[in-house]
Amino acid sequence: ERVNQISHIIKASDEDINWLYQLDESSADHAAAIDRVAESWLGGTSRLVLVTRGSAGVSIYRSGSKRIDVPSRKINVVDTVGAGDTFCANLLGQLSDVGALGADPFDRLANLSDETLTEFVHIAGVAASIACERAGAEPPTLADLNAVLESL
Numbered sequence: 001e002r003v004n005q006i007s008h009i010i011k012a013s014d015e016d017i018n019w020l021y022q023l024d025e026s027s028a029d030h031a032a033a034i035d036r037v038a039e040s041w042l043g044g045t046s047r048l049v050l051v052t053r054g055s056a057g058v059s060i061y062r063s064g065s066k067r068i069d070v071p072s073r074k075i076n077v078v079d080t081v082g083a084g085d086t087f088c089a090n091l092l093g094q095l096s097d098v099g100a101l102g103a104d105p106f107d108r109l110a111n112l113s114d115e116t117l118t119e120f121v122h123i124a125g126v127a128a129s130i131a132c133e134r135a136g137a138e139p140p141t142l143a144d145l146n147a148v149l150e151s152l
Helices: 014-021 030-042 083-097 105-110 114-132 142-151
Strands: 009-013 048-052 058-062 068-070
Touching (some): 009 014, 014 048, 030 048, 030 058, 048 114, 083 114, 114 142
Parallel strands (some): 009 048
Antiparallel strands (some): 058 068
């Protein structure tokens, strides 16, 4: 939580949150409990919180907005090693490409539209899904990613 207070972008899996906060996945309140954790991390700032949910996709949390759920691509999972790193690297690359990283990060993140952010998260999720189709931590090349995106 101390690191989150100085972060501008926070990514955690639902499994990370379950473990950190000892949440019971079988609880009727489970989804709302994850929402409360993610919203607490926002801290009233323009911070961006992303919760990856495996086959259920990714949830985007922004201050003053409703949660945005981005569905995942259906795959046959071989290995999940490297999926989170692939997701983050791809998302950060896209944010860098549009100048959304650097000085005044809260302003830069706040200026991203929900539509743009949703598209970036979708593409990052596809990249992570490709990594899950492979044994070991082997992220896709840009050519691999583009081929899959064109097939969707």
